[in-house]
Amino acid sequence: MQSLLLLCSCLTASLILIEAEVDINIATANQIHKNLNRTVSPCTDFWNFACGGFVNNSKYVDNFEWVEDQFASAMVEFMESNLGEDDSRTPRLIQKMRSYYKACKEDKQNVKTSDPLDELTDWLPGFSKFLEHGLNGVFFDERVDVAANDSTRLVIQIKMPELSASYSAQRAERLLRLYKLEDEDVVRRLIRNLQELQDKYRVENPVVFTFNYSEIKKQIPLIEWNSICSQLLGENHTSEELDQLLFEVSDMEYLQEISQFLANLDSRHINMYLRTRLFVFIEESKPRERNPKSCIHHMRAILPLGINYIYDRFVYQNRDQDTRDVDKILTHLKKTFDIYLSANRLKLTAHQLTYVRAKLKGIQLKVGNLPEEKSDEFYDNHYESANFSDSSFLANLFQALALRTRQQHAGLLNPESKLDLKRYYVNDNVVKARTSPFYENERNTITVPMEFLQWPLFDHRQHSIFRQSLLGAVLGHEMNHAFEQEGILFDAAGNESLVGLEIRESLAFRNALKCAEGKPFVSLKERLADINGLQLAYDSFFGLDHDSRLFEYRPYAFESEFTAPQLFHLSYAQFFCGSLPPVIAHDRDDERVNVSVGNLRQFAYDFKCETSDSSICEMWRSREETVSTSNGHP
CATH class of the missing domain: 3.40.390.10 (Collagenase (Catalytic Domain))
Known part of the structure; x- marks a missing residue:
């Protein structure tokens, strides 16, 4: 209890300082005055009048960075304290969060930049293995969501990649150009052809079709649905379980043409592009720099339940x-x-x-x-299947990405695939x-x-x-x-x-x-x-x-x-x-x-x-x- 009080006193020091020095309302009004730019009229450019002085008077890029920094500071203090070491409620969750944090902060190893794709050659060819580890939106976007006419029924949504995915494709193309890999020109043509197909078929509100498993295999037969479902749902599912899956499919013409297009390509070229995109995905997912605060920000995104639980309970x-x-x-x-x-x-x-x-x-x-769920058992078991270590950040990252995929797809094989609202x-x-x-x-x-x-x-x-x-x-x-x-x-x-x-x-x-x-x-x-x-x-x-x-x-x-x-x-x-x-x-x-x-x-x-x-x-x-x-x- 004493350690908890000590930590809380440290975490709230900045707010206590505000109270001690000046009333919170005076502090807020003073901050508004600091941000003003009185050289412009509020009538002609109100944002500039109200915010034009912010950049010159703040060490932060914006107010989001400010509050995120306060959050990260508080969580760093927790991670580097002894608080929760003997916790009897969620010891496994706390230990796993601290292991991930420690590896993120201390393990500086990255995918080698000399030839980053060499380290990914062990990955199996085909899309499903990459999809299992979170790489999505390459040839199509696959996600678990709820049905349009039943907001509690889980479905698999299949559609064209989001427009924002084109940034990752551009980064992959620059990577291929930089390392001058074998068959680089072929893969770069593949990227351009994919973009042309997406531009050809992209519409604002595409028609959505609902299929069961048998129907989607007939409608888009050249995509390896058996392999994808086995990778995402595990090998132990039955044919009856697969038949109860519902697919909501958008951009049908694109998906049919892209499946034919991929079927005519050399699998080596597809795999090279997938490995390139995987490298880009890793670079986008990990912190740009490894330090305590950046690791907390990264964990907020990739392990939200664990980080939010700790913040809510201890901070x-x-x-x-x-x-x-x-x-x-x-x-x-x-x-x-x-x-x-x-x-x-x-x-x-x-x-x-x-x-x-x-x-x-x-x-x-x-x-x-x-989630509404309050039981200690739920939280303590949430990351049980992830084998986080204290020493390998990249291994932990792949563990976390695969865990997210498993958790997002786990409910699909439940009776009638209903969303567990209590644990959502x-x-x-x-x-x-x-x-x-x-x-x-x-x-x-x-x-x-x-x-x-x-x-x-x-x-x-x-x-x-x-x-x-x-x-x-x-x-x-x-x-x-x-x-x-x-x-x-x-x-x-x-x-x-x-x-x-x-x-x-x-x-x-x-x-x-x-x-x-x-x-x-x-x-x-x-x-x-x-x-x-x-x-x-x-x-x-x-x-x-x-x-x-x-x-x-x-x-x-x-x-x-x-x-x-x-x-x-x-x-x-x-x-x-x-x-x-x-x-x-x-x-x-x-x-x-x-x-x-x-x-x-x-x-x-x-x-x-x-x-x-x-x-x-x-x-x-x-x-x-x-x-x-x-x-x-x-």
Whole structure:
């Protein structure tokens, strides 16, 4: 017990320092002021005004790196302490996590760069062996998910590789060029042919076919399904068990042509490409540098259950309070959204309103990516079949990758292949763990990672204007993924629904989409979530009829320069402060902030900007003339 108290005192030292030196609200307000760039106008470039000073005043790239560093520091202290050595509840899990960490930190051996493929020559030819160890999205993407019409029924989804997989293919091609391997030109032509086939058949919403095992073997006969199933499910399955498998297959024409294409190739060339892609996959999965913190970040992604369990049990001090506060914010957002539905801007029919209200009511909150299962036995046995050592990081990495594959496929041979909801957690990315909250359509659930709930992004001691502006807008963003053009298709139970399709095809809904499409975007659904999420957070805090031109604001004790609405916007923008990241799934951060505040009609009132309401995009939000409800927060 004394060691636990000592560790906790060390892990919370930074927060105690904040309390000792300055009130948490003053610290938050001071941080906002440090980030400002007063050489620009908030009306012309709000992100630059709110965040332009961040890079010069912070040692971190952005706020995510900041909170991730705090998390890693706490976990390093645990890993290098004696805490848990004599633990009677989950001794095996703790030992395996420490073994993986020790090898990651101390074993500096990598795949030899002189000729990296030589070390992978022992791998069996054929795709299934590589698939077993996590290499996916080369010729096609295979994953275990749930059925479109039954969010608890496990199916095997087969589809064309994701667009993002092309980056790995490009890295593999550069590797072949660098080492001038035998038959390099043939394999490089193979890569280009694969890309041409994907470009030829890629569509935004491909038709999905459902097959059983016998049917998929007939539809795409040249892929070795027997070998793949044996590798992924083990050799001891019966023909009856295979026959109960369901496959949801997208991009049928691509899969049929790629199977014919591969059947005509020399297996040596296929195997060389697979080994090249495996090397790239290893390089992408392991830490760029081996040090204590980078090993924790790597383990967050590849061993999420173990790392989150340890953090939750031994480190996290405020789970109960944080959960209550986050749930309170989400509840308030849902109440405001329900007022939107009463105004019915989109002119939904009665049964459509019932559909949306049921989904809104059913949205669940999950703090921390951990399953509902609480038994010590479950956690202690989770990594039992992985033979992690203290000395070989690469061997441990392959063990972890193979373990993930086994665990993701284990439920397929259960009766009717039902998802074990009590033991479900997100285990989806070996390269980068999620830090920001995320929404899952199939679960109708918002998960808030424990890493996120740290200052400067969140602290339960902060004034509500800080908590409800930043976290409120983030939760509002995730909540609105349930109601954008893709999310609306899923009902409250996570199943695709014709009612959702009716709503998406309605004139008012399509017009709302057209408005948001007015400026170039990377992802329309992310833009909609940004715009609608900020509007929802603002209305939830200030009230739906709030007009800052009608109020005289008293300064907060911790902030005298900015009025409450101005401080709300500045706090919201802090989420996006940092060096502008490369564009992947969202617009660039400055664009996200500027587009969002530009579509909040009150922002112009709050900062006394000139604007035209005709350019404002609103989807679910009530029109000004239809509301008369105020929450009275200013």
